[in-house]
Amino acid sequence: MSNSPIATPKADILVIDDTPENLALLSQILKDKGYKVRSVTKPSTGLRGAQAAPPDLILLDVKMPEMDGYEVCKRLKADQRTHDIPIIFISALGELLDKVTAFEVGGVDYITKPFQVEEVLARLETHLTICNLQKQLQAQNKQLQQEIVERTAAEEKFGIIFRSSPNPIAIATLTEGRFLDINPCFSKLTGYSQTEVIGRTITELNPSLTPEIYDSAVQYLLENGSLHNKEYEIYTKEGQPRVVLVSTELIELAGVQCTLSIINDITERKRMEDEFISLVSHELRTPMNSIIGALDLLGTQKLGTLTELGQQTINIATNNMERLIRLVNDILDLERIKSGKIAMRYVECQADKLLIEATQAMQAMADSAQVNLSVEPTPVQIHADPDRILQTLTNLLSNAIKFSEPGETVSLRSSLNCEYLQIEVQDRGRGIPQDKLQLIFERFQQVDASDSRAKGGTGLGLPICRTIVEQHNGRIWVESSLGEGSTFYVRLPVDEGLGTGD
Known part of the structure; x- marks a missing residue:
């Protein structure tokens, strides 16, 4: 016995012809080419067979005594089960084929006897291909229609939530920050009507949100995909200050990157x-x-x-x-x-000297913890408050030392970009869980509640660092892997005209 797998037929063909010789010849031609063939001599039997198990294509003789091919075709096209099956008429060379009637009743093509094998196969394969493409198109249209229905329902649901939300919501373009839509609660918070807001930019509506602050938020969004509970101060139409928490997600509208921002008024x-x-x-x-x-x-x-x-x-x-x-x-x-009760005293200062000074200030603590300190400064001049930058660096080094094991190394290094100075503080400690990476910059937030007792921290060092860096129009963040350590990053703008120090 052969174990070779049975080949799947290329298509299921039904042949209806009252001449057995024609049936036998057509059946053999098609079977040799890998088609499944069902052949019947009576039109009524062919109708029942097509309705019971619809084939992929029907070859139908025109001249038959019981019922001619035109009538069979009409009945097939009138039945929902067989309506879409392509039908090719068969006629003898000397017979009169009413081509107009053939096409009017639903035929797609015709072939003549005696059969030319290449012609039969070519016409057959052409119409099977067309039929398959039509089926694929219908399936895609059906899927598209379903997606449109689902999308319309989702948009209607979103519209209801958007309008009735107790929180202010705004949709704006990402690059320009130009408002596309706001909900009624946004108007209630700011005092601006929808007409006054749509088309204007975020920085136009609130000058306190400078382009630098907005660009920093955009950069964070592009790197992380979302921004949660970021605190800003905005002003109403009457000029009243409000403190808000903003959570923003990146969305796409008509191929344009946009932001969906949900605002929580925390002024009181x-x-x-x-x-x-x-x-x-x-x-x-x-x-x-x-x-x-x-x-x-x-x-x-x-x-x-x-x-x-x-x-x-x-x-x-x-x-x-x-x-x-x-x-x-x-x-x-x-x-x-x-x-703002402590004013930043901005001066031109050497960033590399601040890194060295911070390392020297924390050397005693590192020696006590048996932790090595490594510093790799880049000579560059920045416009900053040196005392506050030094406070930031010592806070970050202190944290890194606290969470390092004896014998480990804490690295402090910097690198210069054309627009900013990047400072990195790296340790090989226990790391920070992903869900804590943003929270640790909030007040009284620590990775472990026992840290305040075991490590002597107050939970305010990192919030102070963030506030100082943001006062310098900079940015601070952390990347971490559990069990491998953490790296804190500080980016400070480098003023135009200031460059590498001597």
């Missing part, structure tokens, strides 16, 4: 938060300073000799109070920078 929350932080911070500083002074006095044992356990207790209390003071100072520092 920020006011209450700032008042609370300011009140608590200032009210805490005086008693905490008094407490730490008293603890220092007790630690000197001038008020009496302490046992070893007592001295340990005083040391623990002193460390905790110092951590509290650092926390309060960081809160006040962050709020003063953000509110």
